[in-house]
Amino acid sequence: MNQLQISGIYAITDPNLLTSEQQLLDGVAQALAAGVSIIQYRDKQATQAQKLFRAKAITELCNQHQAKCIINDSLSLALAANAHGVHLGQTDGSIAQARAALPNDAIVGVTCHDDLQLAIKAQNEGASYVAFGRFFPSNTKPQAKPAKISVLFEAKQQLSIPVVAIGGINQHNIDQIIRTGVDSIAIIDAIFGQNDIRHSAQQLVHEFLAHEFNHSTNERSLG
Ligand SMILES: Cc1ncc(COP(=O)(O)OP(=O)(O)O)c(N)n1
Ligand SMILES: Cc1nc(C(=O)O)sc1CCOP(=O)(O)O
Ligand SMILES: [Mg+2]
Numbered sequence: 717m718n719q720l721q722i723s724g725i726y727a728i729t730d731p732n733l734l735t736s737e738q739q740l741l742d743g744v745a746q747a748l749a750a751g752v753s754i755i756q757y758r759d760k761q762a763t764q765a766q767k768l769f770r771a772k773a774i775t776e777l778c779n780q781h782q783a784k785c786i787i788n789d790s791l792s793l794a795l796a797a798n799a800h801g802v803h804l805g806q807t808d809g810s811i812a813q814a815r816a817a818l819p820n821d822a823i824v825g826v827t828c829h830d831d832l833q834l835a836i837k838a839q840n841e842g843a844s845y846v847a848f849g850r851f852f853p854s855n856t857k858p859q860a861k862p863a864k865i866s867v868l869f870e871a872k873q874q875l876s877i878p879v880v881a882i883g884g885i886n887q888h889n890i891d892q893i894i895r896t897g898v899d900s901i902a903i904i905d906a907i908f909g910q911n912d913i914r915h916s917a918q919q920l921v922h923e924f925l926a927h928e929f930n931h932s933t934n935e936r937s938l939g
Pocket of ligand 2: 848854904
């Protein structure tokens with residue numbers, strides 16, 4: 717799996733914010749136009765038929781932008797939609813089963829909350845990336861378990877697969893997360909909950925790219 721596949725701003729859809737199919741596809745198109753690298757289709761409300769249509773449409777939009785479409789929770793939906801991968805929570809199914817069913821280059825992401833041991837286990841079982849969170853209170857998922865930012869520094873030292881941060885991240889606090897060196901930052905409300913989705917996503921993408929640029933310039937000047 718190419719590690720560069722999991723890099724930059726990772727936007728996750730929410731049916732409470734993008735309430736119609738038109739809003740969903742327009743919102744995803746705006747986020748992609750702003751330079752978001754990954755879209756996760758996360759929908760616990762639609763019918764199976766609606767989910768399949770929407771997952772296929774988002775995958776197609778991602779293909780047009782050289783971005784990746786990851787399906788939340790459902791391996792079967794990821795397969796049916798020919799999406800680029802699946803995101804599995806701790807009770808959403810096994811990594812081995814997803815790896816066996818999906819193409820070799822597919823992305824399998826795994827939620828690890830604040831637990832580095834879960835992340836090491838996921839890496840050993842074939843995960844493409846691990847996600848830690850939540851780092852700040854989340855309007856979207858208020859019940860999400862808190863995690864300390866220090867786990868991200870530890871994860872970057874101990875893991876070889878990409879590390880994703882999630883939960884309550886917005887333009888005011890993203891810098892604290894970027895500084896840990898994480899590969900990607902997953903966001904719902906600060907992108908899809910905003911009036912101007914494209915502009916909001918653009919600001920977050922620029923923050924991330926500015927840090928990457930400064931980091932590589934410093935490394936070059938230090939030799
Ligand atoms: C990138 C990313 N990280 C974490 C999650 C949360 O997954 P999960 O614990 O399965 O919870 P739900 O999203 O299914 O409510 C995620 N979806 N994406
Ligand atoms: C879906 C999800 N999972 C989380 C976790 O901690 O595992 S936090 C979260 C919600 C992220 O949305 P927002 O950017 O609006 O806070
Ligand atoms: Mg899940």
